Amino acid sequence: MIELDFKKSDGLIPAIVQDWKTNEVLMLAYVNEISWKETLSSGYATYWSRSRGKLWKKGESSGHLQIVKEISIDCDNDTILLKVDQIGGACCHEGYRTCFFRRLSDGKLETVGERVFNPEEKYGKK
Numbered sequence: 208m209i210e211l212d213f214k215k216s217d218g219l220i221p222a223i224v225q226d227w228k229t230n231e232v233l234m235l236a237y238v239n240e241i242s243w244k245e246t247l248s249s250g251y252a253t254y255w256s257r258s259r260g261k262l263w264k265k266g267e268s269s270g271h272l273q274i275v276k277e278i279s280i281d282c283d284n285d286t287i288l289l290k291v292d293q294i295g296g297a298c299c300h301e302g303y304r305t306c307f308f309r310r311l312s313d314g315k316l317e318t319v320g321e322r323v324f325n326p327e328e329k330y331g332k333k
Contacts, residue, residue, distance in 0.1 A: 212285045213240055219255060220285050224298070227276040227290035233298045234306040236265075238287065250275055252291055269329050271295035297323035300330070 211220060219237040226233055236254040238246065242262055245253040249264075252273035256263035266272035273291035280287055299306045301322075308320030 209280060210284065211240075211243060211280065211287070212283065215283075215285050219257070220287065222252075222254060223286065223288045224252065224273065225288065225290050227292055230290075231305060232307055233273075233291070233293060233304070236263075243287075246275060246289075252289055265298070266294060269295065269297075269300075269324075271297055273298065295323070300326060302326045302329070 213220060218239050220239075222236045222238050224233045224236065225231060236252075237257060238253075239255040242253045242255045245262065245264075252265045252275055254263045254265060255261075264272075272294040273289070274294065275289055275291055277290040278287060279290075293304075297304050299308060301308070302324045303320040304323055305320060308318060309316045310319045311317075
């Protein structure tokens with residue numbers, strides 16, 4: 208098994224997530240040893256939710272799962288790149304395809320993506 212270096216960052220390492228066909232960056236999340244092992248064994252992207260303090264299988268409440276197609280590991284063994292098949296067309300909890308749906312322009316954020324789903328309908332709140 209690949210030994211990732213979870214010691215450098217208090218047990219969490221970044222996971223950059225891209226669409227496996229287009230290479231579009233979808234999100235950044237964090238994994239710990241448990242979520243890493245779950246991702247490897249299940250084939251579904253599983254992260255550690257820092258805000259909730261628990262394992263988080265991406266899409267478990269929305270149905271917008273991430274099927275892992277390819278994993279790359281950086282030279283220091285402390286960052287992973289997941290290429291995924293994003294089920295349902297969106298990964299962002301605000302309803303956008305990517306979490307990077309805003310761009311800085313003239314000192315202001317502008318929305319450059321279109322919503323795929325309404326988060327109030329999906330989660331009962333925004």
